[in-house]
Amino acid sequence: MKLNRRTLLKGAAASAASIAMPQVVMGADNIKVGSIIDTSGIFDLYGKPMDKAVTLAIEEINESGGLLGRQLEKIDYDTQSDMALYTQYAKKLTRSDKVDVVHGGILSASREAIRPTLRKSKTLYFYNVQYEGGVCDRNIFCTGITPAQQAEVLVPETMERWGKKIYTLAADYNYGHITAKWIQHYAKENGGEVVQTDFFPLDVADFGATIAKIQDAAPDMIMSALVGGAHLSFYRQWAAAGMNKKIPMASTTMGVGNEHVVLTREEGDGIMMVYSYSKELDTPENKAFLSKWDARFGNSDDLHELAVATYQGMHLWAEGVRKADSIDREKVIEALESGVSFDAPTGKISLDAKTHHAVTSVHLIEVGDQKMNVVKSFGERQPVDTQGVCDLEANPDDNQQYEISI
């Protein structure tokens, strides 16, 4: 190329611009990260911290020099808790923005709305939320925990402490039913039994009759997979009857929406659960993460499991790009499958090549004084539920969400 006055001027202008704006916002050479999350509407409680997590991860990566010498650029859309908008924005991200990767989706319905679009357009997709398991698609990586990863630890640990007779309460939809099955599975495997399982529609807010029924069944412990604001009433009414002093309780769902802070000490103390993250985790990675979060956003009051999983999903993807030394989708997938890991706030996390799900640490947690205190940690838990139905190594063209039968 001949150097003339025009190109020289262009170059000068560009370098002047990059001096003025050290973090280039728009640029042809940036790696484009698409983010598609509900940051308004009824799911904003989940979505807003997830969006912050994407921002934090991108800024961290850019500060350390970006990926492949290029800066990351965040292109985000607020889906407003409206499933119809997911399809629309996914098309926009792939067709006009031409992003290199998409992170996002909260509900399973939102994931299933955009998964086909991203697969068809060959855009790598990261779904970073705790969900019911079973998705088998080479184009997607699921970095959240699945029911078996929780139940596998929670059921035997609590049975050992409290006894063998379990009474299960679960939300009456896909997630609740699958979780209830896993609870039953692991109870049997460990020599216990589930004496009764009750399912509750999401708007049920009155549990008087159930509390009477539970007393009649006299179980050693309660397993709760109740979901949402109305179901929170159960913990209240349970404590109001004084039952929390008599029958101990464990939960696979409490804590994601920071329920342990909403409940009073008397109502919440002693409830046990299993998650991949708790703010009380005493590891250097978690402390560093929390101080970064605080420094960037002021406080970490709204931080929850899903946001941490999103942060980790971003970094796992970055590790994949580094290892592949390319942004090409196929090369990144191969790099991620070959085993990348990240020393995450939750503990070491890696990806399972067969299922594209996370191999992650989980922690047995007991609520005390409105905090999620870590009792015991379990490293490298495999996504056993999805592994039972999905094998992308043998079957790379598979593309569906399996219903996991146990």
Next chain:
Amino acid sequence: MDYAAVVGVEIFYAVAVLVLISAGLAVIFGMMRVINLAHGEFLTLGGYAAIVSHQAGVNIYLAMLVVAPLVVAVFGVLVERLIIRWLYGRLINTMLATWGLSLAMMGAMTMIFGNTTTGIATPIAGFTFGRYQLSGYNLFVILMAIVVAVGLYLALKTTRAGLIARGAMQNAEMTSAFGYSPSRVYLITFAAGSALAGLAGGVMAPLVGLNPASGANYIAKAFITVIAGGASVVSGALASAGLFGVISQTFTLLTTPAVGEIALLVVAIILLRLLPTGITGRFFKGRV
């Protein structure tokens, strides 16, 4: 035997909840023929009033039984003066207006309190009954429902104000000819209905996780209870709350909570098919 007593208390409690949450609606609909679709948000507002004032240091009983009804009554006065009074006699228009009000209130409460769940602990401890554990607060809810029903009955039946109110509802012009202002009677009635909604919201606050959309959990049941009850405010609400409470709890105990909810709705549909004007359209006619 103990179990029967526990179940009995739970059934009474379910009936009491229905009476409480539908009393305010029954007054406003039964007497004024105004369908207040924002009733659920009135309940939620009462709940927030109780929680916020309790967190600010007000005694919990004062917060639930005085602050909550007062706040919602004042709000009801504003709503009546600004919206409802222009729409009397236009059923569809009031429904549309109050539905809009309900959405606006939900939005406003989300802006003020955030889209999160809050709550306060119940002030009454549970106690042991035989080998069962009972919630003391449930008994308190039952007591409150009885107080509301009896109080409403006496107010309408034995006081002069109740007589004037009933007169204004039956024939506004005649009441006006006697020297009473129907407009004032409507205002006071609407305020009273709002206060009852606030009371219910306050009393229920310690039992639920309250969020700006909580009203939706109650509105359907409150409406079914009032519509199935029919024209008579107190006896209608009592009769249908009794019926629905017993049915839904019995089915919940025998089968699952989902079936309990379905049973309630099925019975309501059959009932309204057989008695389109509600229970008190056929039985207890002319009672208060």
